[in-house]
Amino acid sequence: MNVTIYDVARESGVSMATVSRVVNNNPNVKPQTRKKVYEAIERLGYRPNAVARGLASKKTTTVGVVIPDISNAIFAEVARGIEDIANMYHYNIILCNADKKKEKEIRVINTLLEKQVDGLLFMGGKVTEEHVHAFQTANVPIVLCATTSEQEPIPFVDINHEAAAFDAVTALIVRGHRSIAMISGPMDDPSNGLARLQGYRRALETAGIAFDDKYVRIGNYRYETGNDLMPYFLTMHPRPTAVFAANDEMGIGAIHAIQDAGLNVPGDISVIGIDNTRMASMVRPQLSTVAQPMYDIGAVSMRLLTKLMNKEVVSQSRVVLAHELIVRNSVKANT
Amino acid sequence: MNVTIYDVARESGVSMATVSRVVNNNPNVKPQTRKKVYEAIERLGYRPNAVARGLASKKTTTVGVVIPDISNAIFAEVARGIEDIANMYHYNIILCNADKKKEKEIRVINTLLEKQVDGLLFMGGKVTEEHVHAFQTANVPIVLCATTSEQEPIPFVDINHEAAAFDAVTALIVRGHRSIAMISGPMDDPSNGLARLQGYRRALETAGIAFDDKYVRIGNYRYETGNDLMPYFLTMHPRPTAVFAANDEMGIGAIHAIQDAGLNVPGDISVIGIDNTRMASMVRPQLSTVAQPMYDIGAVSMRLLTKLMNKEVVSQSRVVLAHELIVRNSVKANT
DNA sequence: GTTTTCATTGTATACGATTTCACATCAATT
DNA sequence: AATTGATGTGAAATCGTATACAATGAAAAC
Numbered sequence: 001m002n003v004t005i006y007d008v009a010r011e012s013g014v015s016m017a018t019v020s021r022v023v024n025n026n027p028n029v030k031p032q033t034r035k036k037v038y039e040a041i042e043r044l045g046y047r048p049n050a051v052a053r054g055l056a057s058k059k060t061t062t063v064g065v066v067i068p069d070i071s072n073a074i075f076a077e078v079a080r081g082i083e084d085i086a087n088m089y090h091y092n093i094i095l096c097n098a099d100k101k102k103e104k105e106i107r108v109i110n111t112l113l114e115k116q117v118d119g120l121l122f123m124g125g126k127v128t129e130e131h132v133h134a135f136q137t138a139n140v141p142i143v144l145c146a147t148t149s150e151q152e153p154i155p156f157v158d159i160n161h162e163a164a165a166f167d168a169v170t171a172l173i174v175r176g177h178r179s180i181a182m183i184s185g186p187m188d189d190p191s192n193g194l195a196r197l198q199g200y201r202r203a204l205e206t207a208g209i210a211f212d213d214k215y216v217r218i219g220n221y222r223y224e225t226g227n228d229l230m231p232y233f234l235t236m237h238p239r240p241t242a243v244f245a246a247n248d249e250m251g252i253g254a255i256h257a258i259q260d261a262g263l264n265v266p267g268d269i270s271v272i273g274i275d276n277t278r279m280a281s282m283v284r285p286q287l288s289t290v291a292q293p294m295y296d297i298g299a300v301s302m303r304l305l306t307k308l309m310n311k312e313v314v315s316q317s318r319v320v321l322a323h324e325l326i327v328r329n330s331v332k333a334n335t
Numbered sequence: 336m337n338v339t340i341y342d343v344a345r346e347s348g349v350s351m352a353t354v355s356r357v358v359n360n361n362p363n364v365k366p367q368t369r370k371k372v373y374e375a376i377e378r379l380g381y382r383p384n385a386v387a388r389g390l391a392s393k394k395t396t397t398v399g400v401v402i403p404d405i406s407n408a409i410f411a412e413v414a415r416g417i418e419d420i421a422n423m424y425h426y427n428i429i430l431c432n433a434d435k436k437k438e439k440e441i442r443v444i445n446t447l448l449e450k451q452v453d454g455l456l457f458m459g460g461k462v463t464e465e466h467v468h469a470f471q472t473a474n475v476p477i478v479l480c481a482t483t484s485e486q487e488p489i490p491f492v493d494i495n496h497e498a499a500a501f502d503a504v505t506a507l508i509v510r511g512h513r514s515i516a517m518i519s520g521p522m523d524d525p526s527n528g529l530a531r532l533q534g535y536r537r538a539l540e541t542a543g544i545a546f547d548d549k550y551v552r553i554g555n556y557r558y559e560t561g562n563d564l565m566p567y568f569l570t571m572h573p574r575p576t577a578v579f580a581a582n583d584e585m586g587i588g589a590i591h592a593i594q595d596a597g598l599n600v601p602g603d604i605s606v607i608g609i610d611n612t613r614m615a616s617m618v619r620p621q622l623s624t625v626a627q628p629m630y631d632i633g634a635v636s637m638r639l640l641t642k643l644m645n646k647e648v649v650s651q652s653r654v655v656l657a658h659e660l661i662v663r664n665s666v667k668a669n670t
Numbered sequence: 671g672t673t674t675t676c677a678t679t680g681t682a683t684a685c686g687a688t689t690t691c692a693c694a695t696c697a698a699t700t
Numbered sequence: 701a702a703t704t705g706a707t708g709t710g711a712a713a714t715c716g717t718a719t720a721c722a723a724t725g726a727a728a729a730c
Contacts, residue, residue, distance in 0.1 A: 004716055015680045050450040052716030054386045055685045071415035080406035083432050095430045097418050115385040223617050252617055279614055282558050282587055339686055350710045387686030390715050
């Protein structure tokens with residue numbers, strides 16, 4: 001039915017080993033023979049079977065990518081970075097959404113390992129012992145991507161979420177704000193949730209401002225939560241003069257809630273977010289934020305993985321990328 | 336090194352055939368034997384090799400997905416729909432960005448076929464003869480996803496872009512607008528570009544309004560183009576009372592350009608887009624739009640593909656999903 | 671003229687599963 | 701007691717490639 005390397009061998013009058021050499025660009029083939037084989041390949045429309053190749057060579061040129069949710073702009077950006085670099089090194093990616101659900105994560109990790117991926121890029125929620133166990137039974141390299149783990153010295157690429165939050169809040173403080181509210185993410189999320197709250201807290205304390213949990217409300221990273229939680233802060237006395245949202249979407253929700261209440265951003269209240277999604281510059285006023293280099297996180301982690309798969313020595317297997325404060329006109333000095 | 340089915344057979348005192356039966360849930364195994372084998376699997380930490388299985392069974396339970404750009408919210412949404420249904424039917428997906436570039440598309444199609452995917456979901460730009468040829472040499476089913484082709488009767492799932500544009504423009508016309516500008520996509524894009532322009536044109540002509548290409552400007556679907564092209568319309572005499580943007584992002588760009596010029600939306604100019612991305616309801620005023628069921632397009636096309644891979648008879652292999660007009664407050668009647 | 675060397679090619683096996691077919695066992699039927 | 705049928709199991713072929721090793725032939729060295 002399908003044309004195999006054997007058919008090509010017969011058609012071109014050589015052995016299958018020679019065809020294999022031609023297909024794999026092995027230099028030990030006489031140019032004339034090579035030409036004959038190429039012609040036979042063309043004539044027969046031969047397409048090498050990567051599955052058979054994978055079985056024989058024990059390499060699939062495929063990497064597994066576990067991602068929370070590809071329809072989330074942040075992760076989609078990471079995914080694009082991953083795929084671009086993967087493509088550059090001739091790898092394909094098998095993508096699995098796991099929604100930061102532990103059991104789903106474990107399941108897809110095992111599926112990917114069964115598929116004999118050459119490496120694994122894991123982007124998820126908390127890394128538990130069960131995760132680590134699954135990683136250990138794998139005999140391929142693993143890189144954590146935008147995901148941190150206290151557990152084991154697993155290679156990872158991420159930003160410093162605590163510091164990013166610290167910088168965002170400090171940007172408000174240096175502009176004279178003392179009463180700063182926070183719309184946080186859920187605490188069970190180690191990086192985006194807890195770490196950002198800690199950064200907020202440290203910034204306040206560094207500036208000698210007492211932390212008060214009445215000024216913190218917990219959302220779920222969606223526009224609607226920002227929009228719904230903001231009115232609570234508006235009724236407070238004293239009313240906060242600035243709001244730090246743990247991500248841009250909630251920040252934008254907050255801006256609109258403030259505007260809907262007849263107040264002005266940044267006139268009455270300044271707002272800052274984190275992420276620097278496209279949306280941040282697509283609202284009025286444009287949202288100040290701390291840029292996370294999501295594309296780069298994907299690209300760098302994939303690059304790191306290629307090195308590990310290639311058994312190269314890597315100087316840095318735990319890399320923290322720089323974030324960047326971007327002040328736009330949703331923030332002004334508090335006078 | 337790695338534990339194989341043969342090791343499990345020895346460990347449990349049966350043949351590899353029996354182990355295979357146990358692993359594949361073949362009912363013809365004595366419960367007692369099954370138990371022995373399961374124990375050996377557990378003890379040895381056996382993980383079936385899907386590559387070997389794929390070679391032997393000629394099935395990989397993997398489908399290829401060609402997508403223009405996963406970092407684009409629209410396509411990411413489709414991808415999520417695809418992956419959810421794929422997951423439901425125990426398929427994995429290999430994802431390839433091809434940026435609607437023909438040669439890149441052809442290349443990844445061939446790579447995916449080499450990897451022996453059980454089916455292919457193609458989402459791209461124009462489907463050329465070269466594409467069709469590549470599809471024909473594949474002996475696995477193919478479904479076009481949010482992509483139309485005049486060429487051949489290839490199964491597809493999409494919406495009617497022409498009608499969606501028609502409905503958007505008609506929504507403006509019935510509200511008394513006669514002077515309606517359009518910010519279009521590039522004409523080399525058959526569905527989002529050309530089809531939407533045609534819908535715009537038909538809506539005008541149906542209402543007895545002359546089409547005038549001075550009222551059409553071509554953008555690239557980005558916020559910036561909407562923002563940059565809008566001022567041109569603002570200087571026209573007579574100034575259009577409404578703008579139809581070929582997608583939401585350009586529509587939002589237009590809104591902000593109008594606002595930046597000191598005019599009011601919808602007071603002075605109404606704006607409508609297409610897509611219904613999250614952003615549409617995250618701007619003020621909220622953008623009216625025609626909703627495209629992107630998630631469903633992905634889900635339905637994957638479901639269709641599973642049927643084809645399973646050799647089921649499908650009644651409808653060319654499905655057009657319904658779009659929906661959503662009028663928000665970026666549109667008001669022209670008095 | 672014989673021996674070495676080197677480039678090129680072929681043979682045979684491994685990769686780790688699925689699957690066909692044959693066989694053995696045992697209960698049910700005649 | 702012989703036949704049938706169902707059930708459970710194993711031996712061996714097969715999937716399509718890579719690759720170690722052997723073999724070949726021609727050119728180079730002696």
